[in-house]
Amino acid sequence: MAGKRLGRETVFLANPPAIVGAATVAGPMEGKGPLGEYFDVVTEDTLLGEKTWEKAEVKMLQEAVELAMKKAEVQTGDIDFFLAGDLLNQIIASNFVARKISRPYLGLYGACSTLAEALAVGAMLIDGGFARYVLAGTSSHHDTAERQFRYPTEFGVQRPPTSTWTVTGAGAFVLAEGGHGPLITHVTVGKVVDMGQKDPNDMGSAMAPAAAETIWQHLQDTGRRATDYDLIVTGDLGRVGKPITEVLLKKAGYDLSPVYNDCGIMIYDPNQDTHAGGSGTACSALVFGGYVLKEILAGRYRRVLLVATGALYSPTSAQQGESIPGIAHAVAIEAADVVDIP
């Protein structure tokens, strides 16, 4: 298939799908953050009238998914593939929403990189002619993540300054073939990178090498400079991981600083006591789906590189003394009138 691959690891989408609908449902804390007004829905609390936080997370993802389809003016029956993932064991939030959606479902797990993974796979399905409409979604919830990965929520444990705060929220996106909206032009699927970091309280350091690796690969493959983008935004490297990524890329000859930001840093105010920033699948979903997309539609960003990052470990692997492997997937998005062919 000529013309579909660029360099070693990047896919060029000759029929770029458009993001024709996006919806973000955020928790109260996220609503109080600097981007609060960009989210479609801000919930009053983290239970949403449900009995458990897990059920609440399902509800948030469900709401996001339905709202995204509404905004895209598509029916559930139009969706050819539903791609979703979350942080819960066996990705149950996505599974239970898929149960309701009842369309062909591909569950994904990329830890906090799941949004980019879903957009990447969805974009390739459409560009390859395998789908006309793809629904991509992801969710995370602070309390479901805490009780699964760390400690009971009422436990008086002290969080070190490198720790991040799992974002409560959900984001959903409808991708369409030949539709009207920001276009996904390139996809660089990441490789797992493990530099031996073992501290689950410092995921920024664990994931930064993967982010640097993917960004480097993407820029190499496309021949672009960092400044060819108006914004390069990583998922949740936070205040610790972001500077490390910048340093790593500078050493490789790329200066990101004029255009580089991180969703984990953007989503919370420093006085919200989230230490190194936000994390979780919803971190990139809320910031990208809420803020970045709206800025693209408003003409303020023409070309954006979304690089969601994930820490691919489990409480068991950490307890067994294993290090934390990281991954990052890059998705290049362009405003509809800017697409150029490399």
Next chain:
Amino acid sequence: MEYLMAFLVGGAICALAQLVMDGGKLLPAYVMVLFVSLGAIASGFGLYGRLIEIGNAGATIPLPNFGHALVQGILEDSARRGWLALLSGGLRATAMPLTMSIIAGYLFALLFTPHGKSNG
């Protein structure tokens, strides 16, 4: 005066534990295990009893006291039961706090619900 000593000794033990946790980057559970074991060992040397004389509640409130109470419980029970006290003495002496833990734990779990951390 005894209140001051309680404050100082209790605070000092906790501060030491904090230094160990931050310095060694240890998980809280490891530090708690370490300190309760140290309490038992110190008890064996008669040192923890001395600390209690100095600091009263400052020494009995922190976790090392649990180790101390177990050791002393065994030793006291050994007067009556000899070697069997190794199996009986510890829990005998700490029956009250342990039972309270279980009952209070269950009761409060029944009556209360965790309210989560991120409601603003």
Next chain:
Amino acid sequence: MEANERQKQAYKALIKTRTPPRPILRNAWRAFLVGGLFSLLGEGFMNLYTGVFHLEVKEAGPLTSATMIFLGAFLTAIGIYDKIGQWGGMGAALPITGFANSIVSPAMEFKREGLVLGVSAKMFTIAGPVIVYASLTSVIVAAVKLLLKGG
């Protein structure tokens, strides 16, 4: 890609200056304050039991522990012990109130998984190691002492 030892060490060195250090002194000071305050409370209860209720130290001691456990459980249940812990660190975790917090918090948390497999099974996930190691060490220490005393 998994880095080799040399690469791992190089990365570790690179990030050393870029990761925020723990505020060791500030944390130790806060632990001192919070731990001291809980000890004060305990002292108060001890004096109450021995002075007002005229209990022997032998009884007042465990009863004070039980009281402090109840207090810690209550503070956990109403949702403020986690905030005390975030601020006070070991000053909140090491006193016996922290022991209670480590029992009540998982008990509450896993109520949603039922009273048997949730509350009861998870109650000692954090406190369990403390009880196990305290028992282990105390048995060994006492055994040594009994041996030295001549059995």
